[in-house]
Amino acid sequence: MNQVSKELKQSILQRMMPPSNEPVSQIARESGLSETTLYKWKKAATAQGKIMPDGTQPAERWSTRDKFAIVVETAALSEIELSEYCRAKGLFVEQVEAWRDACMQANGGIAEQASKLQKDLRTKEQEVKTLSRELQRKEAALAETAALLVLRKKAQAIWGDQGDE
Numbered sequence: 001m002n003q004v005s006k007e008l009k010q011s012i013l014q015r016m017m018p019p020s021n022e023p024v025s026q027i028a029r030e031s032g033l034s035e036t037t038l039y040k041w042k043k044a045a046t047a048q049g050k051i052m053p054d055g056t057q058p059a060e061r062w063s064t065r066d067k068f069a070i071v072v073e074t075a076a077l078s079e080i081e082l083s084e085y086c087r088a089k090g091l092f093v094e095q096v097e098a099w100r101d102a103c104m105q106a107n108g109g110i111a112e113q114a115s116k117l118q119k120d121l122r123t124k125e126q127e128v129k130t131l132s133r134e135l136q137r138k139e140a141a142l143a144e145t146a147a148l149l150v151l152r153k154k155a156q157a158i159w160g161d162q163g164d165e
Contacts, residue, residue, distance in 0.1 A: 004033070012038065013045050017089075067099045074100075 012031060015022045016038070024042065028035045070089070074082055074096055086093050 009041060013041060016042055016045075068103060070096055071100045071103050 008031075012027055012033070015027055016024065024035050024038045027033075028038055031038075070091070074085055077085060079093075082093055082096065085091075086096060
């Protein structure tokens with residue numbers, strides 16, 4: 001079976017897509033094609049944007065990429081169209097709506113997190129500035145104290161120890 005007709009390939013791909021989601025191993029046994037060939041077809045279909053989740057997993061365990069593809073496909077559908085789409089794909093409307101909400105919250109969470117990080121960064125920069133000024137002030141005071149101690153020693157060396165009398 002070197003050359004497979006387009007119709008046969010399409011029907012096999014259709015069996016791998018929702019709502020059937022038939023396992024590749026089962027289709028390979030029934031069609032006589034190798035699993036490797038079927039996985040290549042599946043990968044190519046996925047690359048073209050078709051939703052090809054693993055047929056062994058329920059919809060809730062599909063990859064995030066497949067879920068996102070469903071959300072994008074259904075974004076402009078009315079409620080009735082969404083219901084029809086879900087029936088055809090073997091999904092529940094609630095699943096698609098939950099996936100849509102998750103996609104929308106994912107972006108909002110990132111923006112909030114970035115804002116919080118910016119605020120934290122500004123706070124830390126202020127702390128660093130304050131600590132730096134304090135360090136400079138203390139270094140200056142330490143240098144002044146050291147200079148006074150040196151002068152005291154020199155004065156004692158010149159005039160002797162007059163402060164102890």
